[in-house]
Amino acid sequence: MADTKRMQTVAGIILVFILFLTGPFILPVYWTMILTEILIMGLLAMSFNLLFGYTGLLSFGQAGFFGVGAYATALFLSKGGNSLFVSLVAALGAGAVAALVIGFLCVRRDEIYFAMITLGFGMMLYTVAHNWLSLTGGSDGLPLLNVPALNLLGREFSLFDPNVMYLFVLTVTALCIFFLWRVVRSPFGLMLTAIRENKQRLAFVGAGVQHLRLAAFVIAGALAGMAGGLFCLFNAMATPDILHWGFSSRPVLMTVLGGSGIFFGPLFGAAIFFGLEQLITSMTENWMIFLGIILVPVVIFFPHGILGTLMDWMRTRTKRAP
């Protein structure tokens, strides 16, 4: 029984992946680009959910690491670096290092304090990006003058082609998500869930709660950095506004919309988020107010998110069926 269920899950994931693969061949270019953005922001939201959904830590500064990754990629490529692979490793590494330093301070507190502190340090990173003119270009940001082509089987593919970009982002995102999947299924991932459920009990049986939290924070920061690196390649630009707390709220909102209790919830939430954004910005400029108005009933009536509520509903239906 458990085996068939597992098979079903794997089959479902492969099916969705294939659907994603066919995307650029069916959709118009505009929607391919939206889909690329959904994947990048979905990765950011999933990295956030490792902290929020699994470890029980609400981070309001995840955009800081996203931005650090974006700037790492931009700096590497604008200072003469010419390797796509290294530019993304730089984003991953920069996100991890920033998360290690900031996490060292943040994991000392939890609950609302954690949210306040991560918000503060995220804004610190924003301040740095916004004001260190000589390094980051200030509020103008750092444009990417050359994006190295993708070398595959002796052929070169330009990332300026939206379809190539999409498939590239899809591959990297899928790898990162697979890594996250392994993390949350590992003994380490179970320990994180145990922190969320009862940190005292975990401490009493001898686990180092702060070290585990820090490890989760670093993993989340590294993946956020990776997403930032992709975002920088996608926009051919790194700007300070992606470090702002307004941007940090996006992964939070996506996760809540999708459902924090489900592994793929944040990705689904990202899709809803962008769908809503497209729908609302086509009617009015002030889309944040509508986002707020939508968020209120979601928080009050659908605490498990939209995907979560849907799955709960399906579960009760299958149970009732003979």
Add this chain to the structure above:
Amino acid sequence: MESFLINLLNGLSWGMLLFLISLGLTTVFGVLGILNFAHGSFFMLGAYLCMQIMHIMPSFWSGILVGPLVVALLGVLIERVLLRKVYGRDISFQLLLTFAILLVLDDAVRIIWGPGYHVVEPPAILSGVFTLGTRTYPVYRLFLVIAGPLVGLALWLFFQFSRWGRIIRAAAMDREMAEGVGIRVPMLFTVVFALGTWLAAFGGALAAPHQSLAPSMGERIIIESFIVVVCGGMGSFPGAFAGALILGLFESFGTVFLGSAQMAVPYILLAAVLLVRPYGFFGREV
């Protein structure tokens, strides 16, 4: 010496604003157990409403009296209709709900008053400058330095000695016990939340002649008051006072010693406190 005095006054006036804002934040948290992300938006709303009311009744004093009251009424409405639904829930949902309120309020301000800057003139009696040796200093900032502690003192006396203050402290200490001895806790929560929003809006109205009004004005104050309450210890009156004063002074003297790196001061303070006293100056380990 003169520049020292000017920096001192600058630090004190900003610190007093921070104190009023942190006070509302910490009181609401102490009693309701909710961290209000939208607190900075109420601050901003207070400033804008003060300005709007001054267009109708052209006096700063009417603005500062009526504006915060209107915001407090909005607070009552928000508590009754929205917050009440999430008291038993996980802390993150409470945070998210107040965050949604923040999104709505901030965008509403942008829609109503536009994204540009507005200026509010201080009342005639407090406008102008006084001389300080060879330099001049705005009178209004001096007024802030005096008004802040007075409001703080009034609140402290209210909490310490009045009947309502005692009831609020009792409810903060033990909700169930307070309910058991006949205190109407739901009503009390509404009153406290209204008080918190009033404080934020009052701070905003006080700040209006001190700084220009822009839709981003709530943002700086909420982040800095978060730092104040983390440093001072959440729920602590003296903690909020000490934290706000220290942050205000550090920031104003930071401009002298650090130049453009001054913007990092709040975060350095936060990092230092987390390293040395992770539960804040007056906080207790939980």
